[in-house]
Amino acid sequence: MARISRKGKESAPTQIIQKPIFYAAAYIRLSGVDRKNKGDSLENQQAIIHSFIAEHADIELREIYIDNGRSGQTLNRAAFQRMIADMESGKINCCITKDLSRLGRNAIDSGFYIERHFPAMNVRYIAVTDNYDSINGQSGGIMVSLKNMVNEAYALDCGRKVRATAQMNIRKGNLVSGSPTYGYIKHPDTCHKLIIDDYAAKNVRLMFEMAASGQSHQVILAWLNDNKVKPPKRYFNSIGLASDKEVGALTEWWSLGAVRTVLSNRIYCGDMVQGKTKKINMVAVRQPQSEWVIVENTHEAIVSRELFNTVQESWVKAKPPAEPRYKNPKTENIFARKMFCGQCGKALVRHRTREHYYRHLCNAKFHYTKEACGGSSIPENSLKTFVFDMIRRYEPFLEQALAPVKTHVSANTAKNSSLESELTATWHEYDNNQRYLKGLYESLMSGDISDTEYKDMKEAYETKIATLSTQINHLRENIHARDLQEKALSQAYSSIQVIEQASDLTAEVIDKLIEKIVVYQNLRIGVAFRFLDEVIYNHNEMDEDEEEKSVTVDGEGGVSA
Numbered sequence: 001m002a003r004i005s006r007k008g009k010e011s012a013p014t015q016i017i018q019k020p021i022f023y024a025a026a027y028i029r030l031s032g033v034d035r036k037n038k039g040d041s042l043e044n045q046q047a048i049i050h051s052f053i054a055e056h057a058d059i060e061l062r063e064i065y066i067d068n069g070r071s072g073q074t075l076n077r078a079a080f081q082r083m084i085a086d087m088e089s090g091k092i093n094c095c096i097t098k099d100l101s102r103l104g105r106n107a108i109d110s111g112f113y114i115e116r117h118f119p120a121m122n123v124r125y126i127a128v129t130d131n132y133d134s135i136n137g138q139s140g141g142i143m144v145s146l147k148n149m150v151n152e153a154y155a156l157d158c159g160r161k162v163r164a165t166a167q168m169n170i171r172k173g174n175l176v177s178g179s180p181t182y183g184y185i186k187h188p189d190t191c192h193k194l195i196i197d198d199y200a201a202k203n204v205r206l207m208f209e210m211a212a213s214g215q216s217h218q219v220i221l222a223w224l225n226d227n228k229v230k231p232p233k234r235y236f237n238s239i240g241l242a243s244d245k246e247v248g249a250l251t252e253w254w255s256l257g258a259v260r261t262v263l264s265n266r267i268y269c270g271d272m273v274q275g276k277t278k279k280i281n282m283v284a285v286r287q288p289q290s291e292w293v294i295v296e297n298t299h300e301a302i303v304s305r306e307l308f309n310t311v312q313e314s315w316v317k318a319k320p321p322a323e324p325r326y327k328n329p330k331t332e333n334i335f336a337r338k339m340f341c342g343q344c345g346k347a348l349v350r351h352r353t354r355e356h357y358y359r360h361l362c363n364a365k366f367h368y369t370k371e372a373c374g375g376s377s378i379p380e381n382s383l384k385t386f387v388f389d390m391i392r393r394y395e396p397f398l399e400q401a402l403a404p405v406k407t408h409v410s411a412n413t414a415k416n417s418s419l420e421s422e423l424t425a426t427w428h429e430y431d432n433n434q435r436y437l438k439g440l441y442e443s444l445m446s447g448d449i450s451d452t453e454y455k456d457m458k459e460a461y462e463t464k465i466a467t468l469s470t471q472i473n474h475l476r477e478n479i480h481a482r483d484l485q486e487k488a489l490s491q492a493y494s495s496i497q498v499i500e501q502a503s504d505l506t507a508e509v510i511d512k513l514i515e516k517i518v519v520y521q522n523l524r525i526g527v528a529f530r531f532l533d534e535v536i537y538n539h540n541e542m543d544e545d546e547e548e549k550s551v552t553v554d555g556e557g558g559v560s561a
Contacts, residue, residue, distance in 0.1 A: 021058050021430070021469045021472065022058055022059045022060070022093055022094035022124055023060055023062045023091070023092050023093055023094060024053065024059050024060065024061050024062060024092060024094040024095070024096050025062060025063055025064075025065055025083050025086065025087070025092045025094065025095050025096070026046065026049040026050075026053075026061060026063070026064045026065065026096050026097075027065050027079070027080065027083055027095055027096070027097050027102065027103065028042055028045045028046060028049075028064065028065065028066045028067070028097075028098070028102065029066075029067045029068075029070060029072060029077070029079075029080070029097075029102045029103075030042055030045075030066075030067070030068050030069065030070075031069065031070060031071050031072060032069055032071075040098070040102075042066065042068065044098075045097075045098040045102065046064065048098050048128050048129065049061075049096050049097075049098065049128065052096065052126070052128045053096070059094060059096075062091065062092050063083075063086070063091075063092070065079040065080065065082060065083040066079055067079040067080055071105070072101060072102070072103075072104045072105030072106065073104070073105050073106050074106075075104065075106075075109055083095065084117075087118075087121050087123050088121060089480055089483075090476045090477065090479065090480035092123075093121075093122060093123050093124065093476070094123060094124040094125075094126070095118065095123060095124070095125050095126070096125075096126045096127075096128065097126070097127050097128070098127070098128055098129055099127050099128065099129045099130045100114075100127045100130050100132065102127075103125075103127070113125075114134070118134065119134070122427075169192060170274045170275055170293045171293060171295070172295070173272045173295030173298035174192035174193070174272075174298075175191070175192050175193065175194060175272065175274075176192070176274060177274070179236065179241065179242070180194055180197075180241070181194075181265065181267050182200050182204070182232035182235065182236075182262065183196065183197060183200045183201045183203075183204040183262075183267075183268060183302050184196060184197055184200075184201075184267070184299070184302075185197045185241065193299065194267075194298075194299040194300075195299070195300070196300055196302060200235060201302045203224070203229055204262060204268055204302050204303070205302060205303055206223075207220055207224075207259065207262055207263060208263065208268070208303045208307055208308070208311055209307070210223065211263050211311045211314065211315070212307055212310045212311050212314065214314070217256055217259050217260060217263070218256070220259050220263075221254055221255070221256055221259050221368075221369070222369065224254040224259070225253045225254055225368065225369035225371070226369070229254065230252075231251070231252070231253065231254045231255070231258055232258065233246065233247050234247060234252060251368060251372070253368035253369050253371075253372055254368070255367055255368055256367055263311055263315070264312070264315075266294065266308070268301065268302045268303050268308060269301045269302075269303055269304065269305045269307075269308040270296065270297050270298065270299055270300065270301035270305075271294055271295065271296045271297065271298065272294070272295045272298040272299070273292055273293075273294050274292070274293050275287060275291060275292050275293040276292055278291075330352065331358075332507060333350050333507075334384075334505060334506060334507040334510055335350070335360065335380075335383070335510060335517065336350075336507070338510060338511075338514060338515075338516055338517050339360045339516075339517050339519065340516055340517070340518050340519070341362035341364070341373060341375075341376045341518070341519065342376055342518045342519055342520035342521070342524070342526065343362065343373045343374050343375070343376055343520070343521060344362065344364050344372060344373035346362060346363075346364050346373070348360040348361060348362055348363075348376065348519060349361055349362070349363040350380070357379065357380070357381065358379070358380035358381075359377055359378065359379050359380060360377070360378055360380060360383060360519065361375065361376065361377035361378075362375045362376045362377070374521055375521065376519040376520055376521055377519070378519050378523065378525070383517075383519075383525075384505050386525060387505060387510070387514070387517065387527065388504070388505050390527055391509075391513060394529065419475060419478055419479050419482065420479065422475060423472065423475040423476065423479065426468055426471050426472050426475060427472060429468055430465065430468040430469065430472060433461050433464050433465050433468065434465060436461055437458065437461040437462065437465065440454055440457055440458055440461070441454075512530070513529060513530055514527060514528065514529060514530065515528040515529065515530050516528045
C-alpha cells in the first residue's frame with residue numbers, strides 16, 4: 001500500500017462509539033466495622049462505580065446489589081446470592097465493586113469467585129480502586145491473592161477485637177444485645193444499661209402475679225390477647241424501637257412460647273443473663289445453660305426475687321416428669337411443609353393421639369387465641385387416600401400433556417452444544433474486530449492508510465462489532481431460555497416417572513408432584529400440583545368413624561384426643 005503524505009495536516013483521533021456489551025451488576029457491601037471508614041460508605045461506593053461506568057461506553061449498569069451490615073467473611077448474603085443467580089441466568093455478565101474487599105474478606109471464597117466461578121460464567125469482574133479488571137489477563141496477578149489474604153486478616157483481627165470487647169462487657173454485666181428485653185428500654189446515656197419501661201413492666205408484673213396465684217400459661221395467654229396487649233416486637237415497633245422490616249409478618253397475638261419466655265427470664269429480677277448463643281461458622285448455636293454468663297443485680301428489678309422463684313417452683317411442680325405416652329415409635333411425616341390452613345394460612349401441625357393415629361390440624365387458636373382461627377383438621381389416613389386418588393385421577397391428563405417430553409429431552413441435548421460453540425466463536429470474532437478497530441488509528445498515524453480508508457474501515461468494523469454484539473446477546477438469551485426449558489422438561493419427565501412407578505404415597509412422591517395442600521373447615525381440600533397452573537378442589541369423602549374423635553385443649557394449650 002502506497003504511503004500518503006500527511007505533511008501540513010493535523011489529525012485528531014476519532015472517538016470510537018461502542019454499543020454496550022457488558023451488562024453490569026454494581027455490588028456494594030458495608031459491614032458494621034466498615035461503617036467507621038467514610039471511604040467505604042454506601043454512597044461513596046456507589047459514586048465510584050457510577051463514575052467508572054460513565055467512562056466506559058461498553059458497560060451498561062443493569063442493577064445495584066446492596067448488602068448493608070453484612071460481614072465479608074460469609075457468602076450467606078442475600079444481595080450477593082441474588083447477584084450470582086442473575087449471573088447464572090444470563091441477566092448480567094459483569095460485576096463491579098469499589099475494591100476487592102467489598103466482594104469478600106475470605107481469601108479462599110473470594111479467590112474462587114474471581115479465578116474460577118466468574119470466568120466459568122463468562123463474567124467480567126472489576127475492582128475499581130484496586131485497578132483490577134479480569135478482561136486484562138495481566139491485571140492483578142499475584143497481588144490479587146495477596147490483597148485477598150490481607151483483607152481476610154484484617155476482618156479476622158477486627159472480629160477478634162469485637163468479640164473480646166463483647167466478652168469483657170458480658171462479664172461486667174453490660175448489655176451487648178442490639179435490642180432490649182420486653183419490659184425494659186436502653187438507658188438514654190449508655191446503650192449498655194437498662195431502665196424500666198413502665199407500660200410493659202406493668203404487664204410483666206401482672207403475668208408473674210397471675211402465674212404465682214396458680215393461673216396456667218394458657219389463662220395468662222388468653223388474658224393478654226383478650227386485652228389486646230401487643231406482643232414484644234409489635235410493642236417495640238409501636239414506640240419506635242423496631243422497624244417495620246424487623247416486625248415483618250409477625251402475628252398480632254402473644255403465643256404460649258412468648259409467655260413462657262417472659263416467666264422464665266431472670267432479667268426481670270435484676271440479673272443480666274447473656275451468652276445464650278455462640279456464633280460458629282457465622283451461624284448462631286444455642287449454648288448449654290452451664291455456659292451462660294449471669295451477673296446479678298445489674299439493673300432495677302421488675303419483680304422481686306421471691307416472686308420470680310415462686311413462679312419457677314410452681315411451674316416445675318405443675319409439670320412432673322410424665323410417663324412415656326406412646327408405645328410405638330413415631331412414623332415419618334410425608335406431608336411435612338405441605339399442609340396449610342384454609343382459614344388463617346398457617347402451617348398445619350401433625351398431632352398423634354394415644355391410640356396412635358395422626359391428624360393434621362391448625363394449632364393457631366390453641367397457640368395464640370380463639371380469634372386467630374376457627375381451625376381446620378383432617379385425619380392423616382383419610383388425607384392419604386384422598387391425595388393418592390387425586391394423583392391417580394389426574395395421571396391421564398399429565399401423561400397426555402407431557403407425552404412429547406420423553407423424546408424432546410433427549411433431542412434437546414444435541415442442540416445445547418451447538419449453541420455454546422456458536423457463542424464461543426462469536427465472542428472470538430468480536431474480540432478480533434475490537435482489536436482491529438483499536439489498531440486503525442495507529443495505522444493512520446503511521447501513514448499506512450489514508451483518511452478515506454480509515455473512515456471506511458472504521459465504519460465497517462463498528463458495524464461488524466455492533467452486529468456481533470447483537471448476536472452475542474441473542475445467543476445468551478437463547479441459552480438461558482434453553483436452560484429454563486431443559487429444567488422444566490426434566491422436572492416434568494421426573495413427574496411422569498414418579499406417577500408411573502408410585503404404588504403408594506411417599507415423601508418423595510408428594511415433594512415431586514405437590515406444591516401445597518390447603519384444608520378448610522368443611523373438609524374441602526385444595527391441592528396445588530407442580531405440573532398444573534390451577535388448584536384442584538374437592539371434598540374428602542370420609543366416614544365419621546373412630547378417626548373423627550374429638551380434639552380438646554389440655555391445661556397448657558396443647559391438643560389431645
